[in-house]
Amino acid sequence: MSGRAAADLEESPASILQAPTAPAWVEQAARAWPELLLDHANCEKKAASTALALMFAYPQDRALALALSRVAREELRHFEQVVRAMSACGVELTRQRPGRYAQQLRGALRSADPDRKLDLLLMSALIEARSAERFALLAPRLPAPLGALYAQLMDAESRHFALYLGFARSTAPQAWRARLIELGALEAQLATTADVSLRFHSGPVAAEQ
Ligand SMILES: [Fe+2]
Ligand SMILES: [Fe+2]
Numbered sequence: 001m002s003g004r005a006a007a008d009l010e011e012s013p014a015s016i017l018q019a020p021t022a023p024a025w026v027e028q029a030a031r032a033w034p035e036l037l038l039d040h041a042n043c044e045k046k047a048a049s050t051a052l053a054l055m056f057a058y059p060q061d062r063a064l065a066l067a068l069s070r071v072a073r074e075e076l077r078h079f080e081q082v083v084r085a086m087s088a089c090g091v092e093l094t095r096q097r098p099g100r101y102a103q104q105l106r107g108a109l110r111s112a113d114p115d116r117k118l119d120l121l122l123m124s125a126l127i128e129a130r131s132a133e134r135f136a137l138l139a140p141r142l143p144a145p146l147g148a149l150y151a152q153l154m155d156a157e158s159r160h161f162a163l164y165l166g167f168a169r170s171t172a173p174q175a176w177r178a179r180l181i182e183l184g185a186l187e188a189q190l191a192t193t194a195d196v197s198l199r200f201h202s203g204p205v206a207a208e209q
Contacts, residue, residue: 013129013161016180019188021134024204029134030141032198034091039199041082042096043131047124047160048075054120064167071160078153085146099199101190102127108186114172121168122180126187128161130201 014020029036051072055065086093105126109119135154139147168176195203 011162011165013132013158016126016129016161016165016184017133017188017191018181018184019192021130021137022192022204025192025198025202026137026141028198028204029138029200033138033142033146034089036198036200037082037086037089037091038094038096039099041079041086041093042098043200044075044079044082046102047127048072048079050120050124051075054124057120058117067163067167071163074156074160078156081149081153085149088145097197099195099197099202101199101201104190105183105187108183118168118172118176118179119183121164121171122176122183125161125164125168125180126184127201128157128164130187130191132157132161134200 048071051068055068055072058064083093105123109123110116132154135150135157139150139154141147142150165180168180172179191201191203193203194206196205198205
């Protein structure tokens with residue numbers, strides 16, 4: 001990870017991301033934001049669903065269940081906010097194929113506990129961190145009401161990042177850091193290398209020849 005030792009990792013969304021979002025993605029997203037809203041709405045739905053899945057998988061962890069219940073409600077409120085923004089902008093709610101990002105991250109998770117719990121928490125922390133980074137990048141580039149919404153969402157996803165990372169630390173006090181670096185390398189690759197379709201967590205779409 002670009003010359004930075006694990007011990008130097010700070011715990012803010014920007015500092016755990018191993019590569020910043022490419023300026024090319026920001027330019028493409030700032031142009032195509034109406035289409036990106038549909039993927040964004042799906043991401044909020046998926047974030048609620050991931051929180052609920054963790055609650056079902058680890059019902060004995062009361063602190064996790066209560067914290068994630070709040071996260072799931074908050075993600076569904078975000079979904080509602082994005083759908084309202086789509087209505088205001090005349091963007092249809094249709095079925096859209098998800099990009100490679102979440103699917104490939106999920107494919108790297110270990111299947112047996114306790115490793116799986118740690119991996120799910122770290123994956124969620126990374127996705128929240130990338131979301132917060134991109135909301136911050138896009139907020140000043142979007143029309144006013146949407147820019148304000150994205151600034152608000154940046155704060156919420158930063159909180160979710162801290163929450164997931166906190167649970168990852170307490171779940172595996174020795175192992176979390178090394179595993180975060182492994183999953184973070186994959187996350188950075190998926191979020192920053194050339195992609196085939198523009199999505200909220202995609203890399204920039206390669207220019208057609
Ligand atoms: Fe959200
Ligand atoms: Fe979130």
